[in-house]
Amino acid sequence: MLYTILCYHSEKVVGNWTPAEDAAVMEKLAGVQKKLAQQGKLGPVVRLMPTGSATTLRKEPTPVVFDGPFAETKEQLLGFYVVDCASREEVHEIARELAAANPGGALEIRPVAVINPHGDGKVTRPA
Numbered sequence: 001m002l003y004t005i006l007c008y009h010s011e012k013v014v015g016n017w018t019p020a021e022d023a024a025v026m027e028k029l030a031g032v033q034k035k036l037a038q039q040g041k042l043g044p045v046v047r048l049m050p051t052g053s054a055t056t057l058r059k060e061p062t063p064v065v066f067d068g069p070f071a072e073t074k075e076q077l078l079g080f081y082v083v084d085c086a087s088r089e090e091v092h093e094i095a096r097e098l099a100a101a102n103p104g105g106a107l108e109i110r111p112v113a114v115i116n117p118h119g120d121g122k123v124t125r126p127a
Helices: 011-013 021-037 087-101
Strands: 004-009 041-047 055-058 065-066 076-085 106-111
Touching: 004 087, 011 041, 011 076, 011 106, 021 041, 021 055, 076 087
Parallel strands: none
Antiparallel strands: 004 076, 004 106, 041 076, 055 065
16 A cells, blocks of 8 residues: 655754755665665655745635645645555554654655556556
């Protein structure tokens, strides 16, 4: 089953890391990613750019695009992993490893459905 691990943290905290601090965290995360890739469990890994570069499309009453994100949270979604795991326990163990490599924030774990991965109109849903 595929799961996504959504990585939340305070942009203010992460944005104030020195380049060396950021590189150290990324190096630790790369170690976890390498292990997962070798196990055939790692899907896409994405690091999102700061929320200041985001736009939001509000659909109602008429679609309008606004500058900036409009999340109502103190922590922002900074990136995510897609991992292929046999069980919820396994994805929780991976999340623990990622948390140890990148202190602070929170990781939200959700099963995912792959929608139209090959352009054939088929939807793959979690079992």
